[in-house]
Amino acid sequence: MTPKNFPLVVNGEKRPVTAAEDETLLRVLRENLDLTGTKYGCGEGQCGACTVLVDGKPVRSCITPAATAVGKPVTTIEGLANGDKLHPLQEAFLAEGAMQCGYCIPGMIVSAAGLLKRNPNPSEAQILQAMQGNICRCGSYPRILAAIQRAIKGKTS
Amino acid sequence: MRTPVEEFLEIEAERYELAEGPMYRFGIARRDLFRALGGGLLVFLVAGEAQSLLAVPEAPQQESGGGARRGGGGGGNNQAPPEIGAWLHIGEDGIVTAYTGKVEVGQNARTSLTQAVAEELRVAPASIRMVMGDTDLVPYDAGTFGSRTTPAMAPQMRRVAAAARERLTELAAERFAMDKNSLIVQNGKIQHPATGRSVGFGELTQGKKLTATVSADAAITPPAEWTVIGKTLPKVNGADIVTGRHKYTSDLKRPDMFYGRVLRPNAYGAKLASLNSAKAAAMPGVTVVRDGDFVGVTAPTTSAAEAALEALEAKWTPPATPHPSAKELYTLLKTPVEGQAGGGRGDVNVGSVEEGLNAATKKLSATYTVAYIAHAPLEPRAAVAEWQEDKLTVWTGTQRPFGVRSELAGAFGIGEDRIHVLVPDTGSGYGGKHTGECAVEAARLAKAAGKPVKLVWTREEEFSWAYFRPAGVIDVTAGVGADGKLVAWEYHNYNSGTASIRPLYDIPNQKVMFHNGRSPLRQGSYRGLAATANHFAREVHMDEMAHSIGVDPLAFRLQNIKDERLRNVLVAAAEAFGWSKTKPVTGRGWGLACGFDKGGYVAACVEVAVNPKTRQFQSIERVVTAFECGAIVNPDHLKNQVDGAVVQGLGGALFEAVYFAEGRIGNPYFSSYRVPRFRDLPREMKTVLLDRKDLPSAGAGECPIVAIAPALGNALFAASGTRLRSLPLLPKKGAA
Numbered sequence: 001m002t003p004k005n006f007p008l009v010v011n012g013e014k015r016p017v018t019a020a021e022d023e024t025l026l027r028v029l030r031e032n033l034d035l036t037g038t039k040y041g042c043g044e045g046q047c048g049a050c051t052v053l054v055d056g057k058p059v060r061s062c063i064t065p066a067a068t069a070v071g072k073p074v075t076t077i078e079g080l081a082n083g084d085k086l087h088p089l090q091e092a093f094l095a096e097g098a099m100q101c102g103y104c105i106p107g108m109i110v111s112a113a114g115l116l117k118r119n120p121n122p123s124e125a126q127i128l129q130a131m132q133g134n135i136c137r138c139g140s141y142p143r144i145l146a147a148i149q150r151a152i153k154g155k156t157s
Numbered sequence: 158m159r160t161p162v163e164e165f166l167e168i169e170a171e172r173y174e175l176a177e178g179p180m181y182r183f184g185i186a187r188r189d190l191f192r193a194l195g196g197g198l199l200v201f202l203v204a205g206e207a208q209s210l211l212a213v214p215e216a217p218q219q220e221s222g223g224g225a226r227r228g229g230g231g232g233g234n235n236q237a238p239p240e241i242g243a244w245l246h247i248g249e250d251g252i253v254t255a256y257t258g259k260v261e262v263g264q265n266a267r268t269s270l271t272q273a274v275a276e277e278l279r280v281a282p283a284s285i286r287m288v289m290g291d292t293d294l295v296p297y298d299a300g301t302f303g304s305r306t307t308p309a310m311a312p313q314m315r316r317v318a319a320a321a322r323e324r325l326t327e328l329a330a331e332r333f334a335m336d337k338n339s340l341i342v343q344n345g346k347i348q349h350p351a352t353g354r355s356v357g358f359g360e361l362t363q364g365k366k367l368t369a370t371v372s373a374d375a376a377i378t379p380p381a382e383w384t385v386i387g388k389t390l391p392k393v394n395g396a397d398i399v400t401g402r403h404k405y406t407s408d409l410k411r412p413d414m415f416y417g418r419v420l421r422p423n424a425y426g427a428k429l430a431s432l433n434s435a436k437a438a439a440m441p442g443v444t445v446v447r448d449g450d451f452v453g454v455t456a457p458t459t460s461a462a463e464a465a466l467e468a469l470e471a472k473w474t475p476p477a478t479p480h481p482s483a484k485e486l487y488t489l490l491k492t493p494v495e496g497q498a499g500g501g502r503g504d505v506n507v508g509s510v511e512e513g514l515n516a517a518t519k520k521l522s523a524t525y526t527v528a529y530i531a532h533a534p535l536e537p538r539a540a541v542a543e544w545q546e547d548k549l550t551v552w553t554g555t556q557r558p559f560g561v562r563s564e565l566a567g568a569f570g571i572g573e574d575r576i577h578v579l580v581p582d583t584g585s586g587y588g589g590k591h592t593g594e595c596a597v598e599a600a601r602l603a604k605a606a607g608k609p610v611k612l613v614w615t616r617e618e619e620f621s622w623a624y625f626r627p628a629g630v631i632d633v634t635a636g637v638g639a640d641g642k643l644v645a646w647e648y649h650n651y652n653s654g655t656a657s658i659r660p661l662y663d664i665p666n667q668k669v670m671f672h673n674g675r676s677p678l679r680q681g682s683y684r685g686l687a688a689t690a691n692h693f694a695r696e697v698h699m700d701e702m703a704h705s706i707g708v709d710p711l712a713f714r715l716q717n718i719k720d721e722r723l724r725n726v727l728v729a730a731a732e733a734f735g736w737s738k739t740k741p742v743t744g745r746g747w748g749l750a751c752g753f754d755k756g757g758y759v760a761a762c763v764e765v766a767v768n769p770k771t772r773q774f775q776s777i778e779r780v781v782t783a784f785e786c787g788a789i790v791n792p793d794h795l796k797n798q799v800d801g802a803v804v805q806g807l808g809g810a811l812f813e814a815v816y817f818a819e820g821r822i823g824n825p826y827f828s829s830y831r832v833p834r835f836r837d838l839p840r841e842m843k844t845v846l847l848d849r850k851d852l853p854s855a856g857a858g859e860c861p862i863v864a865i866a867p868a869l870g871n872a873l874f875a876a877s878g879t880r881l882r883s884l885p886l887l888p889k890k891g892a893a
Contacts, residue, residue: 020460031416031458036408037401039584041535042616046827049535077401090399097391097793100801101263102398103535103584109399128835135827137535138263138585139804140797141835142842 006066010035011079017066025069026050026061029076037077037106041135048134051107051114052076058114060133077106080113089113092151093144100138108134112148121152171654172302174592174624174681175560181568181597183448183604237313238296241324242366244317245274251345251359253278253285255314258298259306260290260556261582262590264858265794266306268393272791273311276378276385277318280345280358282393290558290580300557302588302682304755304856307790311854312377319375321367328361380788380850387850389793394582406554406581407539411609414541415442417602418462419612420452420469421622424820425678426476433470440465446605453598455606459613480820481677487526487630490652490674505659505669510634513645513666517636520645521702524632525694526883527653528814529625529678533832536584537619540599543609549576553596554583561593568597569604587805588682589623620825625815626683627676629653631694641708643717648695652676654687657754657863660695662717678817684802685859688754689809689866693884696750696867701880710749710871711736720753722785722849726760727751729845730783734762744769745778746876750867756855757786761803761864763839763872772877774887777807777839780865785847786855792846795857799844802861808833810866812885831889 004021007014010033017032029035029052038061041049045060052061053075054068080087089109092098099105108131115122115130122130127148136144238244246254255274261267267287275282288294290301298310322342329347330337333354340347348355380387397403422429432452434445442457443465452469456462481489514520540553549571555561558578566573583590599612614622629652636645645666650658652674659669683689703713711731718724731737731749741747744766751760764779784799812831816823824830866884874880 019458023458023460027459030408034410035401036404036410039405039536040407040613041537042827044616044826044828047535081400086396086399093399094391094395097389097395097797099263099392099395099398100265100797101535101583101585102403103263103405105398106401128838131835135535135832135834137533137587137805137832139801139833141804141833141838142800143797145835145838 004067006070008066008069008074009072010074011076012073019066021067023066024062025052025054025059025064025066025074028066029061035076035078038110039103039106041104041107046133046135047104047107048111049104049107051110051134053110053114053117056114056117058111075110075113077110080109087113088151088154089116089148092147092154096143096147096150098140098143098147100140104134104136104138108136108144112151115148116152124149171627171656171686172591172682173627174679179564179567180594181449181451181601182570183451183568183601239370240368241317241321241371242368243296244314244371245321246366247321247325247358247362247364249359249362249364251284251357253280253358254288255285255317256288256295257310257314258290258295258559259301259310260558260580262301262554262556262586263584264306264798265392265791266301266310267582268390268794269307269790270311270314271393272386272388272390273314274318276383277315278322279342282385282390284345287393289582290578292558292562292576292578297559300560300591301586302556302591304757304858304860306858307786307854307856308756311790315377316373316375317371319377320369320371323375324367324369325358325361329356332356332361386790387788387792389791392794404581405536405539405584406541406552407536407584407611407613409541409552409581409611411541411543411611414609414611415455415457415606416459416462417453417455417599417610417612418466419598419618420454420466420471421618423473424475425480426478426820427473428476430472430474432472436470437465437468440468444606445469446602448601451598451601453602455602455608455610476820480817483817486628486677489677490628490630491672492675494673494675504671505667507664508666510645510647510666510668514634514636514647516638517644518639519702519706520634520636521698521705522632522634523698523701523882524630525697527629527631527690527693528884528888529628529680530683530809530813531620531625531815531830532587532589532623532683533620533827533830534585534587534589537616538590538595538614538623539612540596541609541611542596542599542603544600544603547571547575549600550579551576551596551600552579552581553593553599554586554590555580555593555596556586556588556590557593560591561596564593564597565600569600587684588686591682592624594622616827617825620815620830621822624679624681626689626809627653627680627687628678629674629687629690631690633694633698635698635702637702637706641706641713641716650687650691650694653690656686657688657691657752661720661723661753662699662714663719664717678815684805685754685862688752688859688863689806690884692750692752692863693866693870696752696864697870697882700748700750700867700871700874704874714751722758723751723753725847726758726783726785729847730760730762730781733783733843733845734779734781736762741875744876746872746874748868748871748873748875750864750871752860752863754860754863757784757857757860759784759860759864761868763865763868765869765872765876767873767876772879774873774877777869779841779843780839780868781843781845782861782864783845783847784857784861785849786857786860787852788850788854789846789848790854792848795846796844798857799846799861800842802859803842803865804833804838806862806865807837807869809862809884810869811837811887812889814885814888
């Protein structure tokens with residue numbers, strides 16, 4: 001497979017990579033760019049641990065070709081905080097203790113960030129529906145839901 | 158009444174995965190290099206007066222042992238090292254480093270053990286660094302399982318910290334030339350209030366190792382005086398989790414690291430007949446390894462390793478005996494295994510069941526079945542292995558770092574003192590990560606590649622090549638008298654296991670037996686082990702009995718429970734639920750269950766809704782759980798564990814099952830193995846925690862999972878009139 005150049009823009013920075021032409025966005029992020037916050041959970045887009053935002057929309061990077069992310073801003077968990085200032089969702093997850101092993105959490109936060117971008121004030125049912133693709137095997141769903149709701153309430157914009 | 162050691166040994170019987178022979182033994186020539194490891198040896202000075210050696214109160218062979226030097230030595234005796242310095246170090250800067258063989262898999266042991274040290278040492282939790290599961294640095298530990306961290310490791314850390322506190326006080330007294338009783342310890346300093354003199358811990362130790370010994374009766378703080386334990390300390394590395402900074406094993410990168418893949422047989426029991434690896438070996442950067450039946454590849458990227466794996470041409474010989482079909486499962490499980498009449502462990506024989514049943518006014522027999530389920534930890538098995546000279550370092554997400562070290566030693570024929578296992582805080586385990594297959598495989602690949610290798614199992618591998626919670630068949634016969642009291646209980650558990658097999662009900666005639674079965678699938682520990690199956694069978698049978706004699710399920714249980722702690726959780730759950738206050742409306746049904754495991758007590762009341770016409774399950778409306786495990790260490794984290802276990806337990810209760818056919822797992826993906834998701838949440842979940850400061854703290858990692866399945870089954874019966882006796886309660890239609 002001939003290697004290809006992907007002039008990606010990740011978390012606001014130009015991050016060009018060279019990888020196999022059919023390489024997934026997940027692997028490019030994790031292996032080429034060492035952005036390991038985004039996780040591998042299943043490789044079939046079923047668990048949401050690999051969620052990143054491409055052009056503000058949540059995608060399952062494990063089944064997304066890196067090629068499709070060229071020319072669009074990519075946001076990973078590492079890009080949500082503003083320096084030392086955490087994103088409201090990150091703060092809300094901490095305040096609610098919404099985690100156990102933590103492995104699903106970056107995907108949860110990014111999925112939720114994507115939801116709130118398109119719908120800043122979702123109902124509980126809309127949150128559950130939007131987050132249905134993210135698995136938490138430890139069972140922290142109630143707290144994650146509470147964290148998302150907390151972030152919604154606390155948002156000033 | 159069993160002793161803690163007896164109970165612990167009983168737990169061990171079901172850990173089949175630990176009793177298996179080694180999966181791999183590689184033909185690597187034994188090196189004749191025995192390099193003495195510097196840096197780990199402690200100069201052992203007993204400070205003057207005789208101090209009693211640390212006695213680990215429970216299960217001495219299993220917990221917190223290790224030689225005189227940090228890192229447990231080359232596997233010698235497993236007694237807990239008696240000197241403080243093996244467990245705790247205070248740097249010149251006052252930073253406290255604590256060492257424990259327990260690991261963090263999401264149960265928040267890192268935080269609870271930090272609290273234990275902070276409490277006794279009187280330091281801020283933020284000044285504590287907890288080193289967990291690093292075999293070169295921490296005392297030997299058998300493993301993070303059995304809900305043992307809270308009842309055994311935490312008291313140990315508290316004794317260590319208390320001993321350190323006393324030693325520091327002595328040192329300060331010497332320094333100030335004052336009576337140590339006039340000094341107080343607080344905030345990392347020793348102070349003499351009368352004169353205002355004060356000295357920090359770091360200044361006292363000058364960063365030197367603490368060589369005083371820990372005594373078994375070190376003055377630890379009673380629960381009534383706790384200021385750190387018993388409070389909710391937030392997860393100590395939470396910020397690293399929400400920012401993605403925390404590196405799980407699967408995130409680690411070593412210089413010049415390659416990626417591995419392992420070739421799996423096309424079915425269980427298949428043997429490699431031939432392998433053509435020419436195409437794969439020709440790929441750039443690829444190394445192909447074949448060692449006996451082990452075949453794997455390494456490559457510069459995961460994708461390249463995958464491509465190399467696909468390029469291998471392997472032919473497999475099917476096993477001589479075909480792998481059993483899932484249809485035969487329960488028959489197989491009931492087929493006696495030679496030489497095993499009863500299981501031995503867990504068996505109960507009290508009074509005469511025959512007489513009891515003869516005297517009973519109502520008898521009931523039923524059979525219950527429980528499917529295999531998978532742990533499905535969200536981080537699959539992963540390992541990074543690196544050989545340097547003849548030292549092997551492996552990072553891996555395991556619940557048994559020292560166990561994995563032994564596995565590696567056995568696989569490669571080298572001494573444990575040449576192996577270093579480290580466990581980053583791991584993406585869960587639930588009892589499913591006790592074995593070190595991935596670590597051994599990664600090490601073998603690294604050896605061949607001559608580079609560090611990262612091996613991360615695919616989700617399919619994690620579903621197929623690990624081990625499952627045992628399936629089981631349980632036959633129950635019970636009898637009650639005219640007064641509604643149980644008079645006889647006969648209980649046979651086939652294959653599932655002995656955890657919580659003994660009823661806590663007050664029954665004069667009991668025969669309880671465990672029977673080993675012929676499991677077609679590899680099985681082992683799971684969260685709660687067989688307590689999930691045994692509570693399902695027992696609590697559904699109790700419900701069946703209650704209904705058959707026309708007695709309310711709550712009243713029936715209370716009538717037959719003497720155990721005060723079990724009564725308390727049952728009453729607490731029922732009260733919070735409103736069990737006796739009102740009745741369910743049409744289309745709704747209520748069910749309850751209670752139980753115990755590993756020193757904890759749980760009860761659950763559930764309301765389900767069914768379709769009014771078809772009476773099919775529609776939704777879980779309410780779940781109320783009451784839980785008690787002695788003195789609460791961290792209220793919020795305890796609630797997190799209880800709720801998490803209940804949510805996870807919904808899966809095993811309703812829809813989780815491993816399907817297999819022709820030696821392959823039929824549903825080895827999240828798309829085909831259904832786990833609880835956001836929309837499976839009950840409409841309302843309420844948790845009542847009972848805090849018993851008068852009782853020692855027990856663990857809570859497992860017990861809370863045992864009541865939800867029977868409570869759900871009983872609620873479904875109440876709502877629909879259909880009695881379900883199998884887990885999962887609502888299997889996929891048409892599944893094997």
